[in-house]
Amino acid sequence: MRCSINFITLDSPAGSRPVTIRTYQPGDERTQAVLFNGAAFALPGFKPATEDDVRRRTRARGFDPTSRFYAVENDMAVGYCVLEPDQGRLGYPWCRKGYEAVAAALYAAAVRSARDRGVRSLFTAYRRDWDGVLGFFADRGFHKARDMVNYAADPVDLPTIASRGGNPVRRLTRADIPALAAMGRGVVRVSDAELEQHVFNSPHFPAEAFWVVEGGGGPVAVGVGLDNPNWPDVKKVDPLAPCFRLGAFGAEGLNAKRVNGLFSYVVTKPEHALPAGLALLAEVSQELTEGSVTSLAAQCPTDAPHLVGFYTRYFKEQGRFPVMELTL
CATH class of the missing domain: 3.40.630.30 (Gcn5-related N-acetyltransferase (GNAT))
Incomplete structure (x- = not known):
């Protein structure tokens, strides 16, 4: 053809x-x-x-x-x-x-x-130490929009959580998609309909991998944990490679690298990031480590500082790569 x-x-x-x-x-x-x-x-x-x-x-x-x-x-x-x-x-x-x-x-x-x-807009992503490549795009009007930060954590190093503050944690349902789309604004980069397809019709993971932290007025946070023994351990992949991690919020609709033990979450408000993140991390890490996961993985954009703060506190940064954008 x-x-x-x-x-x-x-x-x-x-x-x-x-x-x-x-x-x-x-x-x-x-x-x-x-x-x-x-x-x-x-x-x-x-x-x-x-x-x-x-x-x-x-x-x-x-x-x-x-x-x-x-x-x-x-x-x-x-x-x-x-x-x-x-x-x-x-x-x-x-x-x-x-x-x-x-x-x-x-x-x-x-x-x-x-x-x-x-x-309407283009983006490109390459290793941060490929100066000539990044310079080529900068010379043509691309600007750095964010870094994608890659993280890893050993389950034994995660905090032991005796109480989740009374907030129940349950599985995600289709009725939660509007709330998930709202809390993902600025991180999730697909439409609400595409987000629902991503969660409930993915060929790579089940919808049961998604969890919800309930608050007094509805969902406070949504998280995901992926367990697949056929995927590589996070410590065996190049953390500087410009690869979006499958399942991480912000990687929907993109070519993504499969990494076992991926944890990711979004919240309704920045002030919920710590308590809701800990509640989800406790639930997800327990389930994953009962399966095939020996190390947890994460990926987060730097333009979501409340989430970066959480991962920085409980995970170790492996590396990062820049994302450059151009409006057409």
Whole structure:
């Protein structure tokens, strides 16, 4: 399958034929892996891509071949850039050595495609020590919106909670979705309908993984705890990698990394963060450690300081990565 877009012409480094920007076609998987590995191998924390890695993404449900852009010169692909329009995520244009000039055309093609699709804002996320990559986006108007902070905790280090202050903890129901959506404002970045689908129709975890702290006038907080022995332990993943953690509030609708023992929560008011968080942590950690979990994981955006304060108090920060945004 192939979808063409308007040609963009640049002076090539070798002074040869103009550069053509085209979209994905079958067989680009190997090319894309080679281009990334050749361009990124010297960066800190580099993890090589394989043809199979790329193929899994191109065969995933909902894959859009018109959102991947390849720069071709003299019948050779010399760079690529990936747009994920449903998420609003834009990738860095990785280019073969000596052909870095085509990055501008790849970026322009991806941004134009986003605008044509009605995407109102874009974001990108890379390791904090990839200065050249982050600088590329900063030079084009992206600003740092937040850091995503990754945490881990040993269950034996968590506080023993004898009392939850009388607030009952129960399982989440569909009737709680409006309250969850309201308390997640500023953290949760999907619509209410999408949030309900995320909770009750996820192929990765059951709705029973979500808990509610009840207050006098309704739900005070909602938390989630995920237990899957097939997922990696949090201490075995790269905490600086720009990976959103599956199940963490704020990662809905995004490509996310599965980590066993994930705990996350949101609250109605900042003043509820400590007592409600402790109540949920007690309930969730007990259930998880009775299963396959030996370490708890968490992830939280820095623009939710009341939540960051809780995790900083009871978890250990592993690392963080910046999220940069651009309004179109």
